[in-house]
Amino acid sequence: MRIGFVGLGLMGSPMAMHLVRAGLDVAVYNRTALRAEPHREAGAVVCKSLGELGGLCDKIFICVSDTPDVESVIFDPGGLADSLAEGALIVDHSTISPSASRGFAHRLAGLGVGFVDAPVSGGTKGAHEGKLTVMMGGSERDVASARPIVSIYAAKVSHIGPVGSGQLMKCCNQLVAGLHVLALAEGFRFAGRLGLDQATAHEVIGSGAAGSFIWKHWGAQLLEGNLNPGFKISLHRKDLHLVLEECQKSGLDLPGLKLLIELYDRAVEEGLGELGDQALGRVFKDQQLRL
Amino acid sequence: MRIGFVGLGLMGSPMAMHLVRAGLDVAVYNRTALRAEPHREAGAVVCKSLGELGGLCDKIFICVSDTPDVESVIFDPGGLADSLAEGALIVDHSTISPSASRGFAHRLAGLGVGFVDAPVSGGTKGAHEGKLTVMMGGSERDVASARPIVSIYAAKVSHIGPVGSGQLMKCCNQLVAGLHVLALAEGFRFAGRLGLDQATAHEVIGSGAAGSFIWKHWGAQLLEGNLNPGFKISLHRKDLHLVLEECQKSGLDLPGLKLLIELYDRAVEEGLGELGDQALGRVFKDQQLRL
Numbered sequence: 001m002r003i004g005f006v007g008l009g010l011m012g013s014p015m016a017m018h019l020v021r022a023g024l025d026v027a028v029y030n031r032t033a034l035r036a037e038p039h040r041e042a043g044a045v046v047c048k049s050l051g052e053l054g055g056l057c058d059k060i061f062i063c064v065s066d067t068p069d070v071e072s073v074i075f076d077p078g079g080l081a082d083s084l085a086e087g088a089l090i091v092d093h094s095t096i097s098p099s100a101s102r103g104f105a106h107r108l109a110g111l112g113v114g115f116v117d118a119p120v121s122g123g124t125k126g127a128h129e130g131k132l133t134v135m136m137g138g139s140e141r142d143v144a145s146a147r148p149i150v151s152i153y154a155a156k157v158s159h160i161g162p163v164g165s166g167q168l169m170k171c172c173n174q175l176v177a178g179l180h181v182l183a184l185a186e187g188f189r190f191a192g193r194l195g196l197d198q199a200t201a202h203e204v205i206g207s208g209a210a211g212s213f214i215w216k217h218w219g220a221q222l223l224e225g226n227l228n229p230g231f232k233i234s235l236h237r238k239d240l241h242l243v244l245e246e247c248q249k250s251g252l253d254l255p256g257l258k259l260l261i262e263l264y265d266r267a268v269e270e271g272l273g274e275l276g277d278q279a280l281g282r283v284f285k286d287q288q289l290r291l
Numbered sequence: 292m293r294i295g296f297v298g299l300g301l302m303g304s305p306m307a308m309h310l311v312r313a314g315l316d317v318a319v320y321n322r323t324a325l326r327a328e329p330h331r332e333a334g335a336v337v338c339k340s341l342g343e344l345g346g347l348c349d350k351i352f353i354c355v356s357d358t359p360d361v362e363s364v365i366f367d368p369g370g371l372a373d374s375l376a377e378g379a380l381i382v383d384h385s386t387i388s389p390s391a392s393r394g395f396a397h398r399l400a401g402l403g404v405g406f407v408d409a410p411v412s413g414g415t416k417g418a419h420e421g422k423l424t425v426m427m428g429g430s431e432r433d434v435a436s437a438r439p440i441v442s443i444y445a446a447k448v449s450h451i452g453p454v455g456s457g458q459l460m461k462c463c464n465q466l467v468a469g470l471h472v473l474a475l476a477e478g479f480r481f482a483g484r485l486g487l488d489q490a491t492a493h494e495v496i497g498s499g500a501a502g503s504f505i506w507k508h509w510g511a512q513l514l515e516g517n518l519n520p521g522f523k524i525s526l527h528r529k530d531l532h533l534v535l536e537e538c539q540k541s542g543l544d545l546p547g548l549k550l551l552i553e554l555y556d557r558a559v560e561e562g563l564g565e566l567g568d569q570a571l572g573r574v575f576k577d578q579q580l581r582l
Contacts, residue, residue: 121499133499158495165487172481172492177501179474179547186545187467190534193543194459196451201463204449208412208424209522210468212503231500243481252484254477255554256470259546 002027003149004057006050006073006080007094008035011120012063014127015093018153019061020044029053050076054083059149060090066238067096074104086112091146093134095119095174095235097242098167099249101137105163114142117163118150119170123230131155135173137166171246174239177277178260180214181236185281187215188222199223218278227279234273237264293318294440295348297341297364297371298385299326302411303354305418306384309444310352311335320344341367345374350440351381357529358387365395377403382437384425386410386465386526388533389458390540392428396454405433408454409441410461414521422446426464428457462537465530468568469551471505472527476572478506479513490514509569518570525564528555 005016008030020026020042027045029052030036036046047053050073053060060080062073070092074080080090090113092101098117105115116138126132130153136143143159150157160169187210191201202219205211221227240260247254267273267283275282296307299321311317311333318336320343321327327337338344341364344351351371353364361383365371371381381404383392389408396406407429417423421444427434434450441448451460478501482492493510496502512518531551538545558564558574566573 121501123500133495135495156495156498158491160487160491160495168485168487169482169492169495172478172485172487173496173499173501175481176474176478176496176506179470179477180501180503182547183467183470183474186470186547187463190463190466190538190543190545191460193541194463194537196456196459196463200449200451201460204424204426204447204451204460205464205467207447208464209414209504209508210412210464210471212471212506213500215467215503217500246485247481250484252481254481255550256473256477256547259550263546 001025001059002057004029004053004060005063006030006053006060007063008039009063009065010124011127012093013038014124015061015063015153016044017042018130019149022152024149027053027056049078050080051078051083054080058085058088059145060084060088061093061149062090063093065094065235067100070094070096070104071100075107081108081111081113084111084113089114089116089142089145091116091118091150093118093120095170095239095242096167098164098171098246101167102164105138114139114145115163116142116146117166118146119166120154121170121173125230126155127153134158135160135166135169137161137163137168167242168246171239171243174236175243175254175257177214178236178240178264179256180212181218181277181280182260182263183212184215184219184222184278185284188219189281189284218276221276221278227275229274229276231277232273233264233267233275233277233280236277237268237273240264292316292350293348295320295344295351296354297321297344297351298354299330300354300356301415302384302418304329305415306352306354306444307335308333309421310440313443315440318344318347340369341371342369342374345371349376349379350436351375351379352384352440353381354384356385356526358391361385361387361395362391366398372399372402372404375402375404380405380407380433380436382407382409382441384409384411386461386530386533387458389455389462389537392458393455396429405430405436406454407433407437408457409437410457411445412461412464416521417446418444425449426451426457426460428452428454428459459537462530462534465527466534466545466548468505469527469531469555470547471503472509472568472571473551473554474503475506475510475513475569476575479510480572480575509567512567512569518566520565520567522568523564524555524558524566524568524571527568528559528564531555
């Protein structure tokens with residue numbers, strides 16, 4: 001059994017490296033080949049094409065950015081669908097459309113190839129430490145087959161339900177996280193404008209019933225003036241649009257989500273997309289504020 | 292030195308009881324005298340009027356509901372301002388208007404009476420366990436004088452700044468908490484409508500970067516179908532209007548706050564005010580949901 005890994009970005013690179021270091025027989029592919037050098041040095045086979053990787057492997061893990069990227073990796077001419085043998089399994093760690101994931105699984109089933117959607121949370125920190133949370137959607141058999149490998153870089157692996165449900169759970173996660181980012185942005189803004197010391201506000205509020213992971217960790221980054229991305233505004237914006245799509249299909253109206261979409265869209269328009277989520281408050285115009 | 296305590300409601304009653312049990316010389320007053328019986332049995336002097344209490348005590352702690360209640364306790368004919376001796380100190384644990392607090396302090400200063408605003412967080416659970424968080428605004432001297440007594444029922448006592456700043460910090464806290472309640476409401480609603488198991492969503496999402504105190508604790512209550520108030524929707528609504536007042540005075544526009552005001556107003560109009568904050572999602576119309 002050889003493991004394939006496609007997509008050696010900020011998340012995929014450390015994830016794939018965990019597999020290589022665990023002693024598995026790993027082949028990797030990345031559009032920009034240079035990013036595969038550390039993996040080659042650690043013992044991975046570096047493939048020149050997706051077709052080559054598909055011919056070598058029977059379990060392929062994908063970690064790219066968005067729905068069209070996953071579709072392209074699998075279904076473009078010369079992609080995985082052309083090269084994988086019957087009985088192979090694709091595990092997709094990207095955060096993409098739940099509905100599209102179901103479509104991909106359906107098309108792959110016709111080729112005898114299994115599919116598990118397995119979006120992750122925990123950011124680059126979780127990827128490096130091998131402590132990601134992974135939300136898997138797929139059949140019992142496929143999830144059981146993916147689990148021991150995924151567990152190498154995950155602290156928590158949950159089988160949510162059928163294909164697509166991993167992505168739905170990730171949607172829910174990104175919605176909740178987005179509202180927590182809004183709470184951080186508005187809390188700091190209120191404190192700054194009303195003359196409260198933001199460090200005191202961060203400490204006092206974070207220690208009680210209004211505390212959250214995001215308030216604590218991203219608030220600390222804000223106080224240090226660190227706007228570097230643990231998670232980029234542009235990616236959270238993409239995810240929130242996935243949530244919105246699912247809501248629209250279900251006739252579900254979530255006013256908080258609507259507000260988030262407005263703010264994240266504006267943030268990206270104003271050039272804040274490459275900053276970390278903790279910088280969302282910059283969409284507010286008060287430039288005198290510490291935010 | 293005798294300690295006075297005014298307002299033996301859900302919060303004030305256990306707070307006053309902690310002082311009595313600590314062996315302090317405590318006098319209490321409550322509009323409904325019956326609620327003072329447990330304190331009498333524990334050794335407190337029960338006063339028949341605010342004038343009587345004001346004549347007996349030099350440090351008075353107030354815990355009532357809203358700005359007009361505090362104003363009435365202090366400044367109505369026969370209230371504390373009429374009976375307190377020069378050099379006395381009032382510590383107000385109610386959550387009320389920061390600006391009004393500054394006004395009260397100013398009027399009391401003319402009588403030689405000190406004032407500290409000292410709103411609390413931690414709910415009835417924190418009050419019973421003596422583990423409240425207290426945010427104090429006032430002069431160094433007044434705060435130092437209040438601190439040893441407040442510490443009897445608090446796990447954390449912070450001196451935020453001058454009079455009014457305790458209330459401002461509480462405003463900030465209630466804003467952040469409100470957005471976390473919205474995250475809980477929308478997260479559960481999304482999960483329920485999109486066919487995810489809400490208990491799984493609660494567990495998976497709560498263990499990662501989207502976790503919060505409110506998601507964890509109030510989400511668990513939601514899953515049990517427990518909508519009893521640790522903190523009432525109607526009180527959170529009142530607090531959010533205090534936040535809005537302060538924002539309007541500062542020309543500060545917070546879109547998340549605006550949305551919260553809309554939802555909490557609607558919740559109270561629809562008769563949800565006496566339920567706990569965890570029931571906010573009930574304002575959404577999908578009655579088939581578990582929310």
